[in-house]
Amino acid sequence: MFLVGLSGGIASGKSTVVAVFRELGCAVIDADVIARQVVQPRFLAYQQIVHYFGSEILLENGEINREALGNIIFSHPEKRQLLNSITHPKIQKEMLKQIFKYFVLGYRYVILDIPLLFETNTVTRFMKHTVLVYSDPQTQLSRLMKRNGLAQTEAEARIASQLPLDEKCKLADHVIDNSGDWESTRRQVLRLHSQLEDSLDFLLVRLVAVTAVAGIGGLVCFLLRHFLP
Numbered sequence: 001m002f003l004v005g006l007s008g009g010i011a012s013g014k015s016t017v018v019a020v021f022r023e024l025g026c027a028v029i030d031a032d033v034i035a036r037q038v039v040q041p042r043f044l045a046y047q048q049i050v051h052y053f054g055s056e057i058l059l060e061n062g063e064i065n066r067e068a069l070g071n072i073i074f075s076h077p078e079k080r081q082l083l084n085s086i087t088h089p090k091i092q093k094e095m096l097k098q099i100f101k102y103f104v105l106g107y108r109y110v111i112l113d114i115p116l117l118f119e120t121n122t123v124t125r126f127m128k129h130t131v132l133v134y135s136d137p138q139t140q141l142s143r144l145m146k147r148n149g150l151a152q153t154e155a156e157a158r159i160a161s162q163l164p165l166d167e168k169c170k171l172a173d174h175v176i177d178n179s180g181d182w183e184s185t186r187r188q189v190l191r192l193h194s195q196l197e198d199s200l201d202f203l204l205v206r207l208v209a210v211t212a213v214a215g216i217g218g219l220v221c222f223l224l225r226h227f228l229p
């Protein structure tokens with residue numbers, strides 16, 4: 001089994017791309033979804049967040065007010081670092097569990113949707129392929145403002161909290177440009193999907209070749225040992 005790391009910038013279109021991969025039957029693990037689960041009130045990360053950020057970041061029902069926490073961490077790098085240090089180890093542990101689940105289920109590759117894949121670049125070495133979902137700066141900004149109802153300065157602060165998309169493009173093996181319409185993105189995902197399937201075939205061919213060479217080598221040794229004086 002191999003891993004495909006998928007990333008992008010905030011509102012660049014990762015979920016849009018991942019939806020097409022899911023439609024094609026691919027296994028996908030979404031770090032944003034896990035990040036939401038690990039801060040539920042019954043977990044340790046929740047207590048740590050309340051301890052460091054105070055009860056003012058809680059909603060009336062006791063859950064974390066994500067908007068309030070986002071406003072803090074996207075404008076204070078040291079607080080972002082603190083939140084990352086609380087949540088990231090738990091997110092990685094849960095991702096590992098899910099990778100194992102898909103391995104047991106027999107999936108041949110798994111797509112990991114990790115927004116900060118290239119920022120925390122220790123993870124990229126476990127990926128056979130990396131994919132970047134790009135959108136041009138103006139499109140990214142306007143989609144983010146519209147989706148989250150943010151003012152331009154707030155949206156710019158969120159974008160600035162991540163490595164620029166142009167930098168990430170240089171680090172990725174594949175780029176999907178989501179600056180255009182849905183159909184154009186869909187076509188690119190279909191093309192990439194068939195490339196990933198081809199690379200899977202290539203892996204199988206290599207595995208068969210290695211097994212065949214080992215088998216022939218064993219047979220030659222056997223013959224030499226038994227038939228040579």
Ligand SMILES: CC(C)(COP(=O)(O)OP(=O)(O)OC[C@H]1O[C@@H](n2cnc3c(N)ncnc32)[C@H](O)[C@@H]1O)[C@@H](O)C(=O)NCCC(=O)NCCS
Pocket residue numbers: 009010011031032035066067069070073080083084087088091114115116161162
């Ligand atoms: C700050 C939080 C509360 C904001 O929640 P909200 O529901 O508004 O946004 P959501 O979780 O859907 O994230 C949206 C996007 O924000 C960006 N983002 C989230 N966390 C971070 C971060 N620590 N640094 C930079 N960008 C981030 C990502 O591009 C992500 O896809 C939340 O994102 C969070 O808990 N972040 C810390 C965990 C984390 O790093 N998550 C990213 C996946 S590893």
Ligand SMILES: Nc1ncnc2c1ncn2[C@@H]1O[C@H](COP(=O)(O)OP(=O)(O)OP(=O)(O)O)[C@@H](O)[C@H]1O
Pocket residue numbers: 008009010011012013014015016017032115143144147178179180181182185
């Ligand atoms: N090709 C497109 N055309 C028009 N709108 C789009 C397109 N792709 C995405 N969008 C819209 O842009 C917004 C961001 O897209 P999406 O949620 O897929 O990004 P994301 O990278 O997963 O975001 P985040 O990391 O912040 O959660 C959404 O409101 C989505 O509907």
